[in-house]
Amino acid sequence: MWSLWFVSIGAALGDDVSISDIEPPQRVLVISQVTRVMQGDTPTVSLKPGQLMTFTKANGDWRYTPEFRGWVSVRDVIPLEKSIDYFSKIIGEQPSSAAFHHRAIAQIALGNFENALSDMNQAIEGGDKS
Structure with missing residues (x-):
């Protein structure tokens, strides 16, 4: 089931599916005024600048955050x-x-x-x- 979900996410993001684990997980801070957490092609949460989160998976320019159960663009955050x-x-x-x-x-x-x-x-x- 999870592999199908990840394939769907990759397809929705328009990337080849190449999800990899981030070890150790990366802590980041939101810097963009408009940061959306995505599940597939659906935005689920909008984050404000200063929000802390952790990334555990990578797929191109997208990172998975378990706190918000979705994907965030690397352009919206700073390590x-x-x-x-x-x-x-x-x-x-x-x-x-x-x-x-x-x-x-x-x-x-x-x-x-x-x-x-x-x-x-x-x-x-x-x-x-x-």
């Missing part, structure tokens, strides 16, 4: 280990509450709690109430 530098660059060029907030999320996920607190304070001072 967690690169996210601090990514948001630091944005903050350096054009600081915003959202950038501080998203970097704080990454800091927490990486165990950098004091840095996360500092970033969250910056986000709050800038008007971010989330």
